[in-house]
Amino acid sequence: RRGDDGTALDRLAGAITYAARLIAGATRRTGLREVYSPSSSTRGLRKLDSWVERALLEKDESLSTATAVAAEAIRQDLPPLFAEVVGRVLLRIGRLPRDMPDAGDVAYVPRAGHHMPLPPWLPPSRILGGFYVLRPIGTGGGGSVFVARRAEERHEETAETFALKVPAYNGAAAHTLSEEEFLRLFREEAGALLTLPAHKNLAGFVTFDAGAKPKPILVMELVQGPTLERLLDKRAMSMPLALSILDGLAAGLEAMHAAGIGHLDVKPSNVILRYPDDVGAPARGSTPSPTPVLVDFGLAGRKVRPGCGSPYYGAPEVWDTAAFGDRTDPRATDVYAFSCLAYEMLTGKTLFSGDALPVLIAAHLTHQDGPESLQWLRRHRQAQGLAEILSLGLRRDPRKRLTLSEVRISLAELGRKRLASLSWPLRN
Template structure:
């Protein structure tokens, strides 16, 4: 019987019905104590009549209420009124995943975003020993702001007898009794169909079926009857999904493996893989960016010192770098990185010309005058097309208050470009770490010196200045990360046998203890994990790089390194997309160009890879580009061209082991075994730590 408006269930006053299902009727209600609206599910008489089931209902609801996770429906309360048991949970506005899929498949990036959030919710539940056992589109809710919520944790398990606890120390939850079939046909795992004992891996099978349906618009297993559907689950493999990349297809197959031992084993690992192949932020709400919208782009040129004082050289680049760093937090804006604009530091150049060269919509050009601790900054924002002034200002500040000026400039630029900051942008900007007072100028100077880290003197100077910044503000996570970055570069480039790596690790851990999500810290930890001393921990490093770009969407190094890891774990389509994201931020990133071509080469697109690499070779600073070009020619059957490129490059980069390798391959192709082995011996004698 439907409850009329005004009915009281304890402190909850019924407002209106929301829907009904097999486990009871759901109502919108008002919590009279807190004045908030909630959802109340009133359970059917079958539960009321069975005291044991009622006891288990309360026990399971309380256990589920302990799952405090943004991707799991929050349970507020349980109670009984006039012998009617009810459960109170958060009121959601939006639609179920089933309703969202009413018109067919979802766009792949949306499906992966939703899937990533489902996986995070499952991981949180599994960590508490709770298994859903009835995951399906009806039990996944997508709120209006894009947050995914898993519904009916614990409640679905009321449909079967009680058994043992799932894990020692975990909440006592009813478990499957052997021989009892549990779940929804079409989403049950093979072990559920057989009535066997199940664990968290059954949820991962159901997850695979849900993801398959989101991507294809059809069920993974479907028959004319329940028996036919269950037979398909036990015997059939669903067809490939045309919209799925190789990485997505591989993930689907691992989730839908019939043998539980061959299946994906952990929901956290599953979430990580989805973030890697989708480039999505961990547990992030769905982006509200309309499909097809082109992101606006801007470049911030180094500020000019009107007094031309060499002591202030760091400020011109530092002020631009600080503004770039803040604007890089805005998801809907492309900001050219500092490395791309550094060439304009001493150039007398029209901003429009710089804008055309950099391929951006607008350019910010500025100057400054310093007098002791006082600073006057003049900034103008000019449209590349037409040269119209979009915004300009003179700002007076002090050296101890630089970040306020930086924040003001960044916000005015965003407003002038008609960029509306999203709640996520606002959160990232508000959390952006900045050293205080004197430490900030020292940090900017250290960053400036690190831009020329191929110079040992500059790197030593950067370390000295950044150590001073850390001393000036010991609680500044960003200053500590800056120093850790300098130590890392020293160890990687100049003193690999020193203790720089260990010192960088310790500083990185210190910074992340102060600010666990600081993007620069997550990126640097990824670098430290992805090197020979850490055994190239691909999974952990990729997780760090993805977290870094989630926090700073324009962090070009994060996109690039994430894509490099993907190359090494054979997520090649995703790697190509990652390099393209890096190139969208900085089209002049030669390494991203080269590595994008590499990813295409590894995917078998030899002609495309050859064309891209040919353009890079004249500008290349290492042997890899000509080596890669020669390999493209080899795979296209153009051995003579490969040999010609090889010998020309060997004169340009004498002694590089890559060319011994290439000569060995060519000799082997030509059937010259002794010459091939001779080149292999030279590789062994001349190998280097990073030789491929």
């Protein structure tokens, strides 16, 4: 069963990642030769998680191969005794009952967030700008995100919770801006979010506090549901569902663009799928369809900043702001990222690929109005027109790209005429 913090295997992957980092640090400090990392085990567990969900949906009981692969991956990443314990637990998965026992028979499983370490800069009171931090959600290059309540309601279990983001002053920002400039820009861009209208495809903006100590904060609605990234990983997709999610996401971006604001970090992990009445993700092919909600506005604003965006979806101007100038319209940057995401949602694979960040960045900077991976779509008889729409959203020159509204209208029309009746994913 999926909770707010994912499935049991998601939580196990998080625990292994945390343990592997602790072990790696300890081995480095003691001068031992083995240094463990969680890369293989995380991939193995995600694959096993997908197999488990598929087994539940399709009544397929053959999980032995997937559990063996995951156990072997863990043996590569953890010391033998740790790996042996985890491996024995995984082997029991295939013997578990399919149906959930009654609530009275289920042991309480602590939320993963309770075991993730709080950052050392967080005050002992856990209060930031009038909000009490309950637990971490995650940390990335753009900053840290926490579940929080209003400070005066911190002891009320039924009080509303929020997503509180603390932007990170590091990476590209630290190379190009002083900390004072960074905070000023944060204040300006967060203030611009106050002009955004309420929209079902956008997480609600609550407040920001550029003067919060020890770090500024941005507070948003806490949206419950699985991410689009997870749905793609599970391959639990159909063509009508993919088109519906893309249209909803485009509608949310249109509302932002009408206010002159770009999201600047459009990617699958920043899209939450909200199902009616919190029923969770239904089985493949069932209804109702979820509402896609764009979250994480930590990079949103009216200016393109160095390094905003993500490696698979970042436009050329994100990686080389000097070449494109500082007046690039951030809405054009969103169109580029949305076009990358549209390709991924319809084909099941990323538009750009590479084993290292420099390779990905070079691919964005050197292509001419669409990478080579678009070419097979031009020859696809049943999806004629899709490559043209995407290439017009992927122009290297941001001034020559379609607007988000133009991409949305073109995709919707093509979807009605051709795409909706095709099998997912589109194949070469």
